[in-house]
Amino acid sequence: MRHLLSAGDLSLDEATLVLDTAKELAQVGGRSVKKLPTLRGRTVVNLFYEDSTRTRISFEAAAKRMSADVINFSAKGSSVSKGESLKDTALTLQAMGADGVVIRHGASGAARRLSNWVDGAVLNAGDGTHEHPTQALLDAYTMRERMGRLDGLRVAIVGDILHSRVARSNVLLLRTLGAHVTLVAPPTLLPVSVAGWPCEVSYDLDEVLPKSDVVMMLRVQAERMNDAFFPSAREYTRRYGLDGDRFAQLPEHAVVMHPGPMIRGMEISAEVADSPRSTIVEQVTNGVSVRMAVLYLLLGGSESGIGN
Amino acid sequence: MSQTTTYLIRGARVLGGEPADILVRDGIIADLGPDLSAEGAEIVEAAGLVALPGLVDIHVHLREPGREDAETVASGSRAAAMGGFTAVCTMANTDPVADTAGVVEQVWRLGREAGYCDVQPIGAVTKGLGGERLAELGAMADSAARVRMFSDDGMCVSDALLMRRALEYVKAFDGVVAQHAQEPRLTEHAQMNEGEVSDRLGLGGWPAVAEEAIIARDCLLAEHVGSRLHICHVSTKGSVQIIRWAKSRGCDVTAEVTPHHLLLTDELAESYDPIYKVNPPLRTAEDVQALREALADGTIDCVATDHAPHPVEAKETEWANAAMGMIGLETALSVVQHAMVDTGLLDWAGVAERMSAIPARIGRLAGHGRPLVIGEPANITLYDTAAERVVDAASMVSKSANTPYRGMRLPGRVAATFLRGIPTVLDGKVQ
Amino acid sequence: MHAQKHADDGDESRAVLEGPEIDRALTRIAHEVLERTKGGADVTLLGIPSGGVPLAQRLAERIERVEDRPVPWGSLDITMYRDDLRLAPARALGRTEIPPEGIDGRTIVLVDDVLFSGRTVRAALDALGDLGRPRAVQLATLVDRGHRELPIRADYVGKNLPTSVRESVTVLLKEIDGRDAVLIGPAKPRAGHAGDTTVQSTHAEGDNR
Numbered sequence: 001m002r003h004l005l006s007a008g009d010l011s012l013d014e015a016t017l018v019l020d021t022a023k024e025l026a027q028v029g030g031r032s033v034k035k036l037p038t039l040r041g042r043t044v045v046n047l048f049y050e051d052s053t054r055t056r057i058s059f060e061a062a063a064k065r066m067s068a069d070v071i072n073f074s075a076k077g078s079s080v081s082k083g084e085s086l087k088d089t090a091l092t093l094q095a096m097g098a099d100g101v102v103i104r105h106g107a108s109g110a111a112r113r114l115s116n117w118v119d120g121a122v123l124n125a126g127d128g129t130h131e132h133p134t135q136a137l138l139d140a141y142t143m144r145e146r147m148g149r150l151d152g153l154r155v156a157i158v159g160d161i162l163h164s165r166v167a168r169s170n171v172l173l174l175r176t177l178g179a180h181v182t183l184v185a186p187p188t189l190l191p192v193s194v195a196g197w198p199c200e201v202s203y204d205l206d207e208v209l210p211k212s213d214v215v216m217m218l219r220v221q222a223e224r225m226n227d228a229f230f231p232s233a234r235e236y237t238r239r240y241g242l243d244g245d246r247f248a249q250l251p252e253h254a255v256v257m258h259p260g261p262m263i264r265g266m267e268i269s270a271e272v273a274d275s276p277r278s279t280i281v282e283q284v285t286n287g288v289s290v291r292m293a294v295l296y297l298l299l300g301g302s303e304s305g306i307g308n
Numbered sequence: 309m310s311q312t313t314t315y316l317i318r319g320a321r322v323l324g325g326e327p328a329d330i331l332v333r334d335g336i337i338a339d340l341g342p343d344l345s346a347e348g349a350e351i352v353e354a355a356g357l358v359a360l361p362g363l364v365d366i367h368v369h370l371r372e373p374g375r376e377d378a379e380t381v382a383s384g385s386r387a388a389a390m391g392g393f394t395a396v397c398t399m400a401n402t403d404p405v406a407d408t409a410g411v412v413e414q415v416w417r418l419g420r421e422a423g424y425c426d427v428q429p430i431g432a433v434t435k436g437l438g439g440e441r442l443a444e445l446g447a448m449a450d451s452a453a454r455v456r457m458f459s460d461d462g463m464c465v466s467d468a469l470l471m472r473r474a475l476e477y478v479k480a481f482d483g484v485v486a487q488h489a490q491e492p493r494l495t496e497h498a499q500m501n502e503g504e505v506s507d508r509l510g511l512g513g514w515p516a517v518a519e520e521a522i523i524a525r526d527c528l529l530a531e532h533v534g535s536r537l538h539i540c541h542v543s544t545k546g547s548v549q550i551i552r553w554a555k556s557r558g559c560d561v562t563a564e565v566t567p568h569h570l571l572l573t574d575e576l577a578e579s580y581d582p583i584y585k586v587n588p589p590l591r592t593a594e595d596v597q598a599l600r601e602a603l604a605d606g607t608i609d610c611v612a613t614d615h616a617p618h619p620v621e622a623k624e625t626e627w628a629n630a631a632m633g634m635i636g637l638e639t640a641l642s643v644v645q646h647a648m649v650d651t652g653l654l655d656w657a658g659v660a661e662r663m664s665a666i667p668a669r670i671g672r673l674a675g676h677g678r679p680l681v682i683g684e685p686a687n688i689t690l691y692d693t694a695a696e697r698v699v700d701a702a703s704m705v706s707k708s709a710n711t712p713y714r715g716m717r718l719p720g721r722v723a724a725t726f727l728r729g730i731p732t733v734l735d736g737k738v739q
Numbered sequence: 740m741h742a743q744k745h746a747d748d749g750d751e752s753r754a755v756l757e758g759p760e761i762d763r764a765l766t767r768i769a770h771e772v773l774e775r776t777k778g779g780a781d782v783t784l785l786g787i788p789s790g791g792v793p794l795a796q797r798l799a800e801r802i803e804r805v806e807d808r809p810v811p812w813g814s815l816d817i818t819m820y821r822d823d824l825r826l827a828p829a830r831a832l833g834r835t836e837i838p839p840e841g842i843d844g845r846t847i848v849l850v851d852d853v854l855f856s857g858r859t860v861r862a863a864l865d866a867l868g869d870l871g872r873p874r875a876v877q878l879a880t881l882v883d884r885g886h887r888e889l890p891i892r893a894d895y896v897g898k899n900l901p902t903s904v905r906e907s908v909t910v911l912l913k914e915i916d917g918r919d920a921v922l923i924g925p926a927k928p929r930a931g932h933a934g935d936t937t938v939q940s941t942h943a944e945g946d947n948r
Contacts, residue, residue, distance in 0.1 A: 017831055024816065024832040033869035038819040087624050107626035108499075108510035109580030128628065130510030168510060191507035192515075296819070297829045305829030 002304035003115045003122040004294055007133040008172035014306040015176055019141050021293035022286070028065055029288070039068035042099040042299050047089070047114075048125075049075040049105040054260060054284070055125050055135075059102045062291035068299070071098070086110060090117035100299050103127070121298040129163050135259050136169035138290040140177055142279050143214055145286070146255050151178035156208045158184040158240060159218030159267055160229075162191055166259045167218060171199050184208050186240065188229045189220075205240050209249040216257040217242050217268045233266060243269040255279050314338075315731070316346045317724075320354035320690060322680050324656030330359065332686040335729040340682050352734070354690050357723050358656050361664040361680055362394025362425075362687030366457065366671045367486070367540060367564060367612035368637065370396070370427070372418060373411070374403025379617035379707045381418035381427055384637070387615070387706035389424040389732035391637040392689035392722040395668065395676045396425055396615075399461040400432035407432035407443035409451035416453035424732045425725075428673060431455040433474050433485060437463045442474060449481040456672040459486035461540055462587070464522060466492050471526060475535035482672060484562075486538040487526050489547070490588065494518035499628055501574040501589040509577060511627060514589045516544040523547050527554035527561050538670055539563040541614050543588040545598035552607045562670050564612040565599050567636055567643035572596075572712060582623050582630030583712050586616070603662060604653040610667040613640045617708030634712045638704055641691060642718040649693075650719060675728075686729040695721035705738055752909065752924030756898060761881065761919045764897035765794070768879055769801035771895050776846055781874065783845045784812040787863055788833030790852030793914035794881060798850060811838035815849070815870075820862035835866075843871040848895075852910040854880040857891035882921055884908050 004010075010018070028034055044063040048056050056072065063070045073093075086105075093101055100121045103111050108128030115122040126132040144150050155174055161167045161183050174181050181199035183190065194201055202208050209215065220240075222233040230236045237243075242256065247269075250256075256268075256278045264270045273280060297305035317330040322340075331339035331349065370384035379387075381398070388396045398415055400406035406415060412429040419427020431448035435441045437460045448455040458478060465471045465487060474485050495518045500506050502513025523539055527550065530537035542548065542563045551563050568586065573593050576584040584590060602608040616633025623630050636643075644663065648654040654662070668677025678684040699716050701709040725733040732739055756764070773779045779802055786795030792814045799812035816833035818824075849863050860878055867876060879895035884902045902908060902923065909922040 021832050024835065027835060031869060032871055035869065036819040037865065038824065085621060085625055105626065107628040109628075110626045112580045113626055128510050165510060168508075192502060192513065193504040193507045196504055197507075299829075300819075300824055301827055301829030302825050303828045305831070 002298065002306070003111070003124075004133050004298060004306070005111050005115060005122065005124045006131050006172065007136045007169035010133075010173065010176060010306060012176050015137070015140070015173060018137055018290065018293050018297060018306060019144060021297060022137075022141055022289040025292045025296070026286070026289040028292070029285070035065055035067055037067050038296055038300055039063065039066040042068045043071065043097060044068045044100045044102060044295065044299070045071045045073055045093050045096075045098040047073045047093070047101055047103045049103070049110070050126070051076075052104050052126065055104060058284070058287040059123075059125060059291050061288050062295055065288070066292055066295055068100075068295065071096070086113060087117055090114055093120070094118045100295065121304065123294065123298065126165055128165065130165050131169045132165040133169045133173070134287070134291055134294055135166050136173040137294065138283060138287040139170055139216065139257060139259065140173055141286050141290050142257065142283050143179075143255075145282070146279060147213060147253075150174070153179040153213050154182070154211060155179050155214040155216060156182045156184055156212040157216045157218065158205060158242070160189045160220045160224065161185045161194070161218070162189045164218050170216065171197055175199070182208050182212070184240070186230055186236075189224075205246065206249065209246055210251065212250060213254050214257060215242065215250065215254065216259070217262070218259065219261060219263055220267045222263075222266060237266055241267055241269065242272050244271050247272045247275070257283060259283065314349040315352050315726070315729070316344060316349035317352045317354045317359065317688070317690065318346075320357050320359035322359045323660055324358050327355065330680070330688065332688070332726060332729045335686055337680065337682055337684050337686050340680070352690070352724060354723070356694065357690045357692050359680060360392070360656065360660045360689045360691060361677060362689055362725065362727065363392045363641065363663045364395045364667040364671065364673060364676050365393050365613050365615070365637065365640070366397040366610070366667045367461070368396045368398055368615040369401065369617065369633070370398045370415075371617060372402065373414065377707075378619050381415060382422040382424075383705070383707040384615070384617070385419060385422045385424040385427055386738050387635070387637045387704065389725045389727070390705045390722065390738055391639070392641050392691060392725050392733075393637060394425050394687040394689070394725065394727045395428060395671075395673050396637075397428045397430050397457055397671050399459060400430050401437060401462045405432050405436050406430070407435055407437070409444070409447040409453075412448050412453040412455050413451050423727075424738070425727055426673065426676065428671060429453050429455060430457045430459050430461070430486065433458045433460045433465050434470065439463060439465060439467060439470065442470070442477065445474070445478055445483065446481065449483060456481070456483050457486050457538070457670075458483055459488065459540065461486065461488045464488050464490040464492060466522070468525060468529070472529050472533060475530055475537060476533045479535055484536040484538050484670065486540050487522065488540050489519045489522035489526070491518040491521050494521070498589075500577045500585070501591045503574065503592060505574045505577055509580070511577065514587075516546050516591070516595075519544055519588055520546040520550055524550050527551070527559045530561060531557060531559040535560070537561045541566050541569065541588055541612070542599065542602075542608055543569045543591050543595065545595045548598050548602040548607055552602070555607065562609040562666075563607070564610050564667070565603055565608045566614045567611060567640045567647070568634060568712060569599055570596060570603070570611075570647040571643050576712070577627070580627050582625065582627045583634070583710055583714070585627060585630050585632050586614075586634050587632040600647055600651070600653055603648065604658070610662045610670065611640065611644055612667065613637055615706075617706055618710050619708060623710050634710055635704065635706050635708055636711075638706065639699060639711060639713050639718060641722060642697075642720040643713070645693060645720045646718055686726050688724075688726040689722060690724040692721045692723050693719065695719070697721060752922040754920045755900060755923050756882075756921035758919040761897070761921070764881065765797050766801055768895045768897060769798050769805065772798070772848060772879070773802060773805060775877070775894065779806065779810065781844070781846050782810060782848055783838060783840060783842060784810065784848050784850055785815040785837075786812070786850045787859060788814055788816050789915060790910050790912060791850045793912050794852060795850040798848075798879065811840045813838045815863055815866055817859060817862040817866050820865045822858055822862065837870065841871060842867065842873045844874050846875045846877065847873040848877045848879050850879045852881050852912070853908050854878070854883045854893050854896075855886055855908075857887045857889035860891050861889050881910060882908055
């Protein structure tokens, strides 16, 4: 059984297969019976060590639309909060016969560790500051729907790159899919070795915006200023926030994305977030289709359709 | 312990030289030369084996008191003997902390009772390793344990004034402060070496500068107050350059490197297996090369294992939640052979200097690190350089199994260890 | 494209139907559909990917030529309803395109290239049920090779082709393979074995097994 641990594990063919499959599955949401029998009798465990209602319900909706049995296992109020180790939890899931485990965890590499301890497929739903591959897939899907292509697309990712699993997964996946990524952030919020990443880097949002087809804004926690990543929320917003004036610098066709949860007034202004060129609501809808596709490809057959 | 048995070690190559016989009687080397008479002696066949002075490790964690589930003085000193060591210095981060005469004497006594090697406690520099007030350094020096090394290992004495005072104070009893060089603010949330791999894996970075900045500061401080300084587990190329510069200025600084920093790199973290999580972290191949060269040219004075046993559950977990450290006593000599001897950087005389004579001198361990000549204490390690083994974590003598070399093929095997004429290891087995 | 390769291999495959016979069979089916549905005013043709889709389109064109009005046609992918999903690696999905008329209250004619065990048709009926409630469902197939494993029969058959289970039936279509033909050859490994993960090849396997 294979897993989805990193967006970097997907080849161009595999990533395209996920997006094409998601495109077909998107129709299910518009049917009279919003359900497919495909994963009947399969058990998917949502193992969430971090509170993330939006990601959990997205996976839950995806698994249920495929008729899988879904068990939600949240760390709060469970054996985990009583000190059970990840390995012991894994052995419990194994004993319950979980075919797939969707894991969200605060520690980088937790999904990879879990995959050593269970036979089922492990789906990384965000591990620490490492990766969030299904978010990158749904972002790519949204871009392809809006722009009609990914190859050659110019994508700016703006914000706290250093602490962002979304940025890491997007850089890897978008490169595979042929898009050109530019990371935009103050130098303090970029990894020290970012020069070796397969993307461009800029400290100047105003210079990048006119050359972008897609701008992806990342959440920036105001508390970061306490660790001197930037002087104040006000200064961050002034230099890196996407407000109406900056929005006007974008080409006519460009769209604005945000993986959520967003902080209006910090990295994005309300008028931009609510603009018709913002894809924020579509991203949520597309998330279910993409996760259905990943669940199907990992669990639907005798062996995974991706990662082989 | 009885001292009645006389041993004739036959045909050993002293420091890798020509074969000779070594007669061990009453705890000393009674005779040494070709074709000695075996009369009344038990024969130890050592043809082809290299004879080294008993190895000395000035940096181990034996976890007692406090974490006897991971290691005890008895189990740790057996592991030390198995690795060819006749003396080890135990770090102070026990529970309770070895910051009083009472605790250091307890550890020292446990070592004597076990009898596998000399166990010399290192005293804490600050009370409870708290980094705020000096521990009673003089009381520990005057105790039965006769402490000469002091370290807050695991924690850095980051307060510059406190470090200056400690360096000055221990001069009164020929002490040395062994610094764990880690600038604390620069290493908040640190999980591994900061660089390309940590950025990709999303693990908090432990930058080289956090080590180098403290080493530079402490060398200047030691020079200023005319004190002896020892740097624990040097791990970066930059640290090597700073120590080389400090020594050229006449600073009385010594430094150690661990076997794992001579061999392993940060890319091993890609598995997210915390067996490779250690402090200071595994660095890059460039650092490894610089450390090997520095050990060869004497910039780094000696090898110390930083043997750090942990129970299974401390490692079978997420990387961020796992304990730092790896065991090393039973593999140290093999790793040094692999990294330094087989690469032509050191000969066996050089190994003897760096794993016995020099560390004994730094730790002021009387009777250890002495040359293998007539009249010296019979602390001897017999080592089979031609042997080879696949490291098996389960068969370690240590109570813990957290070795990063498990499954690796390493050269060499300790055939016998003599502590003052008594074999603690014979035929590769703990006695 | 797999089918093309087999055909070109010059193995023991032999053509039992060629282009003109296939044309005639489809024309006949088109007339039968009109007859049975009394003018076909409420007929929607749904092809089962991949072989059934061009056949559905061709039937729609023929009916249009006779009746001089557009006939809704589309495709219905049944991958997610297959009963043998776990016997093979996860497959890529075919397209499902339901014409704007929808399926509620319509007479749906399912179109497939080969009718074999009947399992594909069973899956298609399940898929249809999740999409809506047709007035009636009928089945058209270019080739019926027998060996049914379910109580299913075709309403319209291009050619009945008695075969052995040790034989394979391959339908080649211009739109996919560049030529029209029905070939019989020795049995190939069934879906679930190596090399049969693409939709392109399943149409040639007969009955999507």
